[in-house]
Amino acid sequence: MNIAEKLEYSFPSLKHRNFRLFWFGQMISLIGTWMQNIGQGWLVLELTNSSFLLGLVSAVQFLPVLLFSLFAGVVIDRFPKRKLILFTQTSFAISSFILATLTALKVITYWEILALALFNGFLNTIDMPARQSFIIDLVGKKDLMNAIALNSAVFNAARIIGPGIAGILIGKLGYAVCFYLNSASFIAVIIGLILITVEGITPKTNDAKTKIFEDLRDGLIYIKNTPVILTTILMIAILSTFSMNFNVLVPVFTKNILHREATDYGFLMSSMGIGALIGALTLASVSKRGVKPVYLFGGGFGLGIFQILIGIQSNYLLTALLLALSGWFMITFISSANTTIQINAADEFRGRVMSVYSLVFGGVTPIGSMYSGTLSQKFGSNIAFIVSGIIAIIYTLYVLLFQYKKVYGTKV
Structure with a gap:
């Protein structure tokens, strides 16, 4: 070959x-x-x-x-x-x-x-x-x-x-x-x-004069009535808001916990980027096996675990390694969630479904920044990392224990 x-x-x-x-x-x-x-x-x-x-x-x-x-x-x-x-x-x-x-x-x-x-x-x-x-x-x-x-x-x-x-x-x-x-x-x-x-699929509606608010309502009803999409979007919303605020936490952690300068902060962010890149390539190489819930839940758990580990230590090189692993699991979770949503979305609703995905993934950034910045200022960035990791683990565990079987219906 x-x-x-x-x-x-x-x-x-x-x-x-x-x-x-x-x-x-x-x-x-x-x-x-x-x-x-x-x-x-x-x-x-x-x-x-x-x-x-x-x-x-x-x-x-x-x-x-x-x-x-x-x-x-x-x-x-x-x-x-x-x-x-x-x-x-x-x-x-x-x-x-x-x-x-x-x-x-x-x-x-x-x-x-x-x-x-x-x-x-x-x-x-x-x-x-x-x-x-x-x-x-x-x-x-x-x-x-x-x-x-x-x-x-x-x-x-x-x-x-x-x-x-x-x-x-x-x-x-x-x-x-x-x-x-x-x-x-x-x-x-x-x-x-x-x-x-x-061009991309552009469905033809029976009524060309359908109002925007009616289309919007239909899209939200479709998401609500499609459990696999709704549950996955909610996972993205929770983890994006509370567990993916590295741009806020890493610089504060670098300065206040590791006592390092801007150059060292840049290296830490690059470490996370390298981990995310390797994680994305790994997921791409195994994607021929199909979409498996183990990638989604493994990504959520891994993200939470390595955030907690970051918070309980103060070694610079170890932080770089843990950030790289956090990046790996974060990309695994995000890519798996994206794929799960799109594969299960009907063509005529895909734009509206992905707009909700964008809302809960990128639109919550100001909310997540306020949460992590406030928590970090009051209790320290190390505590903020630990709390963020605990939230990721608890919510992923909740979906796995109480919603998994009826929503995903396959073995992890």
Whole structure:
């Protein structure tokens, strides 16, 4: 078996031309996105010297997702997904170009960054669920789990590569270069979308004048009446809110418990990214066995256990290892939940289902940040890690003991 055959056997989603075009475009674009994330954060701190105002940018960027995700699902189910994604990705490129130009001309202000963050938040409200629900149209149900795991792998590889490149470029050439490169990186996605030969399933409704609120209500009723989707979405909601706040807890833990500096914090986050990347590739390589609940529940338990272990120790290298393992199990849980939801969702409801997924996964970020930040400030980041891990274990155990048989109906 040659290398190409081995790759196709381990990663069968790559045999689909449409997915390859989409995936390689994402690979380039996500590196640019992480470069902009790092550059934008440092630029805000340079302009304001305020951690609160930096946090406000993040909150504003997720606010539209929290408020409008449900309505976005109705839009996604009414229009071809490829064209929607083409619109959002092109708009992201324009937004990055504006940020880069304002920065290069040295006229950028905090409020302009905030306005662009809000604009990107509205785009993300459509873009995230549209991209998630588009994947099954590219690969089908059989290879869906493999495709989702490979998407997670690309995201985490970019999280390792992008910040490193950004750090070098900011020091040598300034912020604007990072933003211009991010704008250019969307070209790869746009070209791929133009070459893709499927639009994505757009169901035809009997009544073309169906109101948005009626469509929204139908989608929520569908989720409520589909136990496997409802239960999995609730697991995502609980764990995302209470157990996936590493961006808040790790810097505080690094400073107050480990007594380390910013460079060491960067290495810890990279360790978590490496663990998540390996976890995603591992899940992709075993995805041919099908969607198994053991990945979902194992991911939830593992995430909780390693968070508790982080909280009860104060060794720097051990923290790096435990964060890598946390990243591994977190990606296993997220990818398994995503696959479980999509495989069990009817085509005509998939956009609305994935919009709810985006709401409980990304939209709760401001709530989770407030929870973890408050808990960490009052009791310490080590206690916050322990509590977060306990919540993950308890809720996963609750679903396993009291809901598993009637919802999933298979052996773990």
